[in-house]
Amino acid sequence: QTELEQEVTFCVIGASGDLSRKKTLPALFSLYYHNVLPFKFHIVGFGRKRLSDETFREAAMENLSCRAGVVDKDECDRKMQQFLQRVHYVSGHYDSEEDFKKLHEFCCELEEEEDASRMFYLAVPPSVFAFALKNIRLQATSENGWTRVIIEKPFGRDSESYEELRETISKYFDEDQVYRIDHYVGKEVVQNITTLRFGNYVFEALWNREHIRRIDIVFKEDFGTEGRSGYFDSFGIIRDIMQNHLLQVLAYLTMERPNSFKADDISAEKTKLIKSIRQLKAQDFVTGQYEGYRSEEGVPEDSTTPTFAACVLHIDNNRWKDVPVLMVAGKGLNERLAEIRILFRKGLTEAFLQKGNSMGNQIVIRIQPNESISLHVLSKVPGLSTELRETCLDLTYKEKFEHESKDIADAYERLILDAIHGEKSLFIYDEQLEASWKLFTPVLKELESEKSHPPLIYKFGDSIPSQVESLLWKHEAECGNCI
């Protein structure tokens, strides 16, 4: 039986919520549009609201779209209607075993084969994970096919709460049934980091402390919490972005070459890398909060939750010793951007660089928007003058992959498809989460203790606060003469 022939029922638990409407269902539609879902594929939404199939389909349709540039409008409408016919809805409570039994019976009615498999996508808040997982286990798993669950962050808010979550999950499901999403890992450019590093001799050979002097990983958004301030205020930017998305990016950038590029080996290397990051301290951080955050609904007047954070971290291993890594994450800044910069040492090129007013070689990996990878080099300006200028060897996806770049899949599409195929290399293993909470929990406690580290206040729309530069200088000065 091929992957397309395997019958699968995809149950979205928490189907009428934001995640399901904005990400899960649109990703499923796009996979359907591209003909990569199994022929016998059913989607069942499960949620507390009482909705008919029709109302649920109408609401779902609002967020479905075919990617601009590649589609024929009629074909898109036709496929959308076909897709919606496969979408159903069952209402019920997450803590009701009876209601999950109802869900199970509904799925059985839809399924044609005895060995149909089931995927459960938990698009619910963590407070109901335990009920939902238990009831799926007790009432709704597939009888003769596989059963898998996809869950998404927040995976706890510190080591302790993560441990509770871990125990709950492992009580009901084996590790190989659990697919934990960090959607940054599914982004096109992040997936390419492994190829860039390990598939190109020029980079592979230079990817260490002897040639690289600093790594920057920057995430900026030009909007605020967008109606999610209730959630955001109890998490803050460090838990929302750094501990997961940016740390994952860092792990791909700096891990050792895995024994193989299979999921278990990649995870082992990522975990090893996270474990080798030096324990973080409050003094390694600058935190900020945008003006006006405290007046948002659901945010206490005296909230000290950071909406901006920068930190410098160090990887204590042979490859990266004394190479500072700057991580920056902020909402309410001047632009939306996710980018990595690899800064190379200057060495004997220094004399030239001064003439060309250049920062030295850099690889800039733009995750979004406008995906690209570029290498900054110094070049002689053509002509009779001897002018030197910094310029770029440029791999802008839109130009270099002109056709394919019109159809770059959303991270959720890649991840959901991999989960259906049982491919785990882009999912987060328990061991990585345990290590990342171990790294971040003490410093979060320190930063939050007795409000002794209040965030600086910045204007909505500002660029990165200048205090970050001082933090960086301090670390660079400490490492500057190490080689």
Ligand code: BG6
């Ligand atoms: C989510 C965070 O994980 O990622 C949000 O909770 C953030 O606060 C979002 O806005 C950013 O994702 P993307 O894909 O839009 O960069």
